Amino acid sequence: MEALKSMLSPLGMNTNAIQDTLKLVVIGGTVETARRASVSAWNGFVDSFFLTAHFSQEDYPYDWLMHWLSKQPAWGRSREFEITTRTVGRSGITQTTTGDLEEEDDVEEDDDSDALVHGRRKRKVAFMPSLDTTHTIYYRGHWLRITRTKRYPDYGHGAALKISVVARNNDILKKLVLEAKREYEKDAEHRVHIFMADTTYGCWRWNGARQKRPMSSIVLQPGVKDMLLADCKDFLCSEDWYAERGIPFRRGYLLHGVPGSGKTSLIHSLAGELGLDIYVVSLSSKGMSDNTLTTLMGHVPSRCILLLEDLDAAFTRSVSRDSSSTGAPTAASSTTNPAETNDGSTLSLSGLLNSLDGVAAAEGRLLFATTNHIERLDPALSRPGRMDVWVNFTHATKWQAEGIFKCFFPSKPSAPATPLPSVSVQKEGKDVDASQKNLPLPKRKTPTHAIPLLTEEEISALAKRFAEAIPENELSVASLQGYLLKNKTRPRECVEEVDEWIIQERETREKLKKEKAEREAKEKKEAEERERKEQEEKEAKERADRKEARAKAKKALRTETALKLDVSSNSSSGANTPVLPEGVQASLSESSSNSESDSSGGIEADTEESVTSEEENDKSADENVVREGAAKEAVKEKWVSVKGQTAQDS
Numbered sequence: 230m231e232a233l234k235s236m237l238s239p240l241g242m243n244t245n246a247i248q249d250t251l252k253l254v255v256i257g258g259t260v261e262t263a264r265r266a267s268v269s270a271w272n273g274f275v276d277s278f279f280l281t282a283h284f285s286q287e288d289y290p291y292d293w294l295m296h297w298l299s300k301q302p303a304w305g306r307s308r309e310f311e312i313t314t315r316t317v318g319r320s321g322i323t324q325t326t327t328g329d330l331e332e333e334d335d336v337e338e339d340d341d342s343d344a345l346v347h348g349r350r351k352r353k354v355a356f357m358p359s360l361d362t363t364h365t366i367y368y369r370g371h372w373l374r375i376t377r378t379k380r381y382p383d384y385g386h387g388a389a390l391k392i393s394v395v396a397r398n399n400d401i402l403k404k405l406v407l408e409a410k411r412e413y414e415k416d417a418e419h420r421v422h423i424f425m426a427d428t429t430y431g432c433w434r435w436n437g438a439r440q441k442r443p444m445s446s447i448v449l450q451p452g453v454k455d456m457l458l459a460d461c462k463d464f465l466c467s468e469d470w471y472a473e474r475g476i477p478f479r480r481g482y483l484l485h486g487v488p489g490s491g492k493t494s495l496i497h498s499l500a501g502e503l504g505l506d507i508y509v510v511s512l513s514s515k516g517m518s519d520n521t522l523t524t525l526m527g528h529v530p531s532r533c534i535l536l537l538e539d540l541d542a543a544f545t546r547s548v549s550r551d552s553s554s555t556g557a558p559t560a561a562s563s564t565t566n567p568a569e570t571n572d573g574s575t576l577s578l579s580g581l582l583n584s585l586d587g588v589a590a591a592e593g594r595l596l597f598a599t600t601n602h603i604e605r606l607d608p609a610l611s612r613p614g615r616m617d618v619w620v621n622f623t624h625a626t627k628w629q630a631e632g633i634f635k636c637f638f639p640s641k642p643s644a645p646a647t648p649l650p651s652v653s654v655q656k657e658g659k660d661v662d663a664s665q666k667n668l669p670l671p672k673r674k675t676p677t678h679a680i681p682l683l684t685e686e687e688i689s690a691l692a693k694r695f696a697e698a699i700p701e702n703e704l705s706v707a708s709l710q711g712y713l714l715k716n717k718t719r720p721r722e723c724v725e726e727v728d729e730w731i732i733q734e735r736e737t738r739e740k741l742k743k744e745k746a747e748r749e750a751k752e753k754k755e756a757e758e759r760e761r762k763e764q765e766e767k768e769a770k771e772r773a774d775r776k777e778a779r780a781k782a783k784k785a786l787r788t789e790t791a792l793k794l795d796v797s798s799n800s801s802s803g804a805n806t807p808v809l810p811e812g813v814q815a816s817l818s819e820s821s822s823n824s825e826s827d828s829s830g831g832i833e834a835d836t837e838e839s840v841t842s843e844e845e846n847d848k849s850a851d852e853n854v855v856r857e858g859a860a861k862e863a864v865k866e867k868w869v870s871v872k873g874q875t876a877q878d879s
């Protein structure tokens with residue numbers, strides 16, 4: 230301080246403004262230099278001692294870490310944040326996070342996440358640290374510096390995480406990622422994640438997480454579910470077996486059959502059972518091309534279910550999925566020359582085949598394809614190696630009807646440990662047994678409907694009666710489910726009224742069939758009418774063209790004849806010789822031969838096309854005119870030549 234004073238004292242009292250300014254510049258410069266030096270020293274320290282890991286939103290570790298961070302108090306206490314009702318991270322896990330905002334009343338009332346407000350689930354508001362802010366979190370004896378950044382700021386999407394830590398090696402980061410993964414998987418245990426193909430960017434987009442569907446809720450012919458599940462499990466643990474034999478580590482399942490028979494439901498259920506995510510591609514979606522599909526297939530993770538829905542619709546682009554639509558491959562299905570359809574899709578069959586098992590195709594995935602019309606598939610698509618297992622789904626059998634009935638109406642446990650007193654609940658004017666408290670519904674806190682619990686024997690008897698009433702292979706399982714849903718609280722009435730419902734169903738189907746037939750007949754008639762009109766227009770045009778051609782021919786003939794006349798008159802007046810020029814002689818003989826061969830068609834003899842009677846009349850009238858003209862010319866020319874000869878004789 231003293232030194233500074235002594236340095237400044239000569240300037241202090243008697244200095245002018247310039248000296249003061251210089252003083253300020255020197256001090257400011259020193260401070261700024263010191264600041265820069267400290268920043269660069271800190272950066273140097275960070276660079277040399279910090280380990281930094283980057284996590285991009287496109288990859289799973291990002292989800293794991295976002296999920297883990299959502300549970301860290303420091304993350305929730307950010308001083309700069311985004312407020313969102315979207316769930317944390319791509320995973321969409323909807324549990325309470327440290328940053329969740331609740332109304333006080335809600336917290337007191339209950340923590341029922343299923344509560345409905347105006348028919349919708351209550352949305353929770355979450356606090357998320359805003360982009361480009363750095364947080365420091367203490368983890369296992371280390372301070373982690375975490376920054377969330379935007380990966381593609383220009384495109385407005387894609388986020389990334391940067392985690393830096395002072396450590397000798399990256400063990401701490403490995404531990405962090407593994408712990409985040411474990412926690413994520415534990416929370417995701419009851420859900421199946423769905424990813425949809427984004428054809429614009431050629432990437433996969435997370436589309437939501439669905440509750441797992443128990444396999445027992447899918448009712449198929451005995452053995453089908455078990456066979457499929459065993460096959461999938463066997464495949465997933467046979468990677469080495471495939472590698473040893475040089476067989477591509479892929480397996481394809483083709484589920485074909487009538488609509489509403491459980492194809493999609495079975496795939497969801499299998500995904501839940503095997504703990505796999507589902508990647509869905511709609512081949513007929515807008516902008517789908519060979520390149521996009523190949524890119525997408527190359528980015529499918531190794532253990533997942535790849536679902537190609539409605540495989541037959543990929544090349545027909547038909548709106549109708551019924552059996553009467555032709556399903557004939559359009560130009561776009563050409564294997565060599567894919568044509569662009571009006572929806573911008575340029576996918577070809579060869580492109581699809583290549584993406585399924587080409588060099589870039591992912592290994593270890595289970596391919597599931599569904600179709601309602603197996604007969605429309607190209608054999609190359611469904612051959613073994615691409616589709617190894619085929620399963621046919623039919624309309625409901627009696628066996629399935631019985632099974633689905635039992636699924637809807639679970640029976641009362643035969644010997645409850647502590648029998649509950651049966652309470653009667655008044656609902657819609659009917660007495661129903663309220664002992665449904667025994668129902669295995671762990672998540673439902675306030676049941677919105679009461680299901681009477683019947684004994685196992687009673688349910689079995691009702692299910693049998695229900696199955697007997699259902700015609701074999703006539704109604705879809707989806708329609709049975711619809712009927713049971715309508716009667717979910719009335720098992721006995723449901724069985725009593727099933728005959729009536731079947732009659733109604735048949736009538737509705739008949740009506741729909743009739744309406745469809747009428748619509749198709751009308752469309753056919755309109756198409757025929759259109760075709761007839763087009764044909765008529767075409768014929769009229771052809772007639773007009775022919776008429777014009779004939780008119781031109783007549784005109785040309787007249788011009789030629791006039792020319793001949795000129796030549797012969799010149800020769801008769803100019804020289805006394807009766808010898809006619811060669812062309813005129815030829816014309817004369819032609820004219821005479823024409824007059825002789827009138828019946829054979831004369832001037833129009835070279836017209837090959839057949840003509841209508843009207844046209845023939847026109848034509849013969851025209852021909853008569855031409856023939857008359859030609860005959861007159863011939864007489865005239867003969868007279869001229871005789872005259873010429875007489876003149877020479879005399």
Ligand SMILES: Nc1ncnc2c1ncn2[C@@H]1O[C@H](COP(=O)(O)OP(=O)(O)OP(=O)(O)O)[C@@H](O)[C@H]1O
Nearest residue numbers: 446447448449488489490491492493494706707710
């Ligand atoms: N076999 C079945 N077991 C249980 N539920 C079924 C069965 N078949 C159909 N369902 C029910 O019917 C509805 C439609 O089923 P799903 O979508 O799986 O049929 P799909 O065969 O895939 O039909 P589409 O060919 O039209 O896509 C679902 O809600 C499902 O619960």
